[in-house]
Amino acid sequence: MHELIQWLVLTIRDMGYPGIFLLMAMESSIIPVPSEMVMPPAGYLAYLGHMNLVVAILCGTAGSLVGAYINYFASHYLGRPLILKYGKYVLIPPDKFERVERFFLQHGEISTFIGRLLPVVRHLISIPAGLSGMGHLKFSFYTLAGAGIWCSILTGIGYFIGENQDLIMKYSHKALFWVILFSLALVAVYVRWHKRRSSLAVIPDDAVGKTKQIP
Numbered sequence: 001m002h003e004l005i006q007w008l009v010l011t012i013r014d015m016g017y018p019g020i021f022l023l024m025a026m027e028s029s030i031i032p033v034p035s036e037m038v039m040p041p042a043g044y045l046a047y048l049g050h051m052n053l054v055v056a057i058l059c060g061t062a063g064s065l066v067g068a069y070i071n072y073f074a075s076h077y078l079g080r081p082l083i084l085k086y087g088k089y090v091l092i093p094p095d096k097f098e099r100v101e102r103f104f105l106q107h108g109e110i111s112t113f114i115g116r117l118l119p120v121v122r123h124l125i126s127i128p129a130g131l132s133g134m135g136h137l138k139f140s141f142y143t144l145a146g147a148g149i150w151c152s153i154l155t156g157i158g159y160f161i162g163e164n165q166d167l168i169m170k171y172s173h174k175a176l177f178w179v180i181l182f183s184l185a186l187v188a189v190y191v192r193w194h195k196r197r198s199s200l201a202v203i204p205d206d207a208v209g210k211t212k213q214i215p
Contacts, residue, residue, distance in 0.1 A: 009041040013050055020056055021063040024151070028067025028123050030092065035060070035122075039151050043158025053159055057151050064116070064147035065140060068126040072139065075130035083127065092124065104128035109138055116146025 012019060020042050027033040039060050046053040075083055084094050100121055104111045105128070112134070115125030129139055 008037055009044055012038065012041045013045055017051070017055060017059045020059040021066075024060045024063030024147075025067035025070070028064045028126070028147070029070045030123065032123075035064075035150065035154060039154035040158035040161075043155035044161070045158075046155070047159045053155060057148070057155050060151035060155065061144060061148045064151065065143050067123070068116075068139075068143045068147075071124070071126035072130035072134075075127040076133065080131055083131075092127070096120070097124065097127065100124040101128045101131075104132070109134060109142060112139060112142035113146040116143060117150055122150075 015022070020038060023033050023038045024035060027035050027038065039056070042051060042056040042060065043053065045051040046056055083092065083097060087093065087097055100115075103115070103121060104125060107114065109129075112125055112129050115121045126139075126143070
């Protein structure tokens with residue numbers, strides 16, 4: 001593990017900020033480049049003074065948005081039938097895609113934000129967003145928010161652990177556990193809020209004894 005982390009640190013150092021951007025764009029598309037292998041080494045390099053912590057996070061976040069838009073536009077223009085038929089050739093089997101699509105439909109637009117924090121879902125959540133024609137402003141906002149939090153957590157782990165390189169992956173997995181708990185709590189709060197909002201959308205009209213829709 002120590003040798004792997006050393007290799008990752010040297011690779012990120014040699015590639016610089018464009019490398020962080022490119023690798024995180026790949027991670028957000030269909031190419032399986034784990035963000036846990038990219039951002040913590042960048043944070044460690046910031047600890048050593050070879051990189052700027054904020055710039056590294058911004059590059060990772062921007063790369064995530066670009067990669068997410070690759071999936072967004074691909075799904076938007078190809079359509080659901082082609083994704084189900086040919087997705088298996090680019091690591092998107094129908095069962096995995098249907099689970100992510102169901103997640104998106106159940107939790108609405110906020111799933112784009114939550115999905116950026118969850119493994120497996122992270123690089124696929126942009127596909128149902130593209131299929132549904134989600135607005136670019138909302139898509140960019142939720143994607144940047146989720147990706148920014150995740151990149152900050154991973155980069156912070158690499159920065160604050162510093163020279164204890166062997167602990168980087170250990171704490172990255174611990175961070176993932178707490179992020180999943182946070183995401184589940186956020187989903188619960190959102191679902192409750194959405195149900196309450198829907199119930200308040202119809203109120204009794206005392207004047208006529210009927211109900212009316214609130215615009």
